[in-house]
Amino acid sequence: MTYTLDRYPCEESPRLGAMTLHPVAESVPRARRWFRKFITPYDPACSVDDCVLVISELVTNAVVHGRSDEPWVIRVEWFREGGSLRVEVHNPGLPENVRRRCPDADDAHGRGLLLVDSVADSWHADTSRFGGTVVSFRMSDAWPS
Template identity: 85%
Template sequence: MTYTICRHLCEESPRLGAMTLHPIAESVPRARRWFRKFIAPYEPACSIDDCVLMISELVTNAVVHSRSDEPWVVRVEWFREDGSLRVEVHNPGLPDAVRLRRPDADDAHGRGLLLVDSVADSWHAGPSRFGGTVVCFRMADAWPS
């Protein structure tokens, strides 16, 4: 898979949906349910199951690894970018803390970004426009151009 920068072109790319989640474990299944519900009317050609899996991993990472002295939320947004679907997960963590690991076979954790790297056409982590970090992925050919 390629590691490329997901552009923040909110003005040019229509936002199809968004959700704000509390940083608790129950937010992970909520993100899966809401994304399925709100993306369905747009009928993307890419695998919704793959997107839900990646969102689940990224929201889990945000809930487990992000910290802030202030109350915080996890934001998930999805955009149509030409024929692609771009999904962003924002949290208050530090962008430098996001890294792709290669866990050993017997490691119980550490496969979230490896999974995103394997399934998405591209992904990126960097500073969020809300402050903190954004991790986003792109699924190409979600809609005919």
């Protein structure tokens, strides 16, 4: 399997980095490791652990819910926007299928977006510029404005 990772200098682009992952379970820990490794030099003030947790949930959702008749990948990109960090996770699923659920206590699944909602300062689902879905989250006060 081939995975790609791109880093971008902060002064040239608001995009700090990007990775392309295969839609397999092993991509979830890979996304956590790569994000942690490549965001650390930018020294964000927000919790990298919280970001990694949210990325883990969104990549898991992309693996589980992404669908295409063609071979596909998951794209993760992270951006500096003023003092905020914005992370996007793209997959070929349908944006209208992204919804926060209220699972019963004995439900085994359905808490991912509840967790995203409670950890991130904001999150949003929409149509991806690559086709399919993008779910993004923002961590405010990641850097001085």
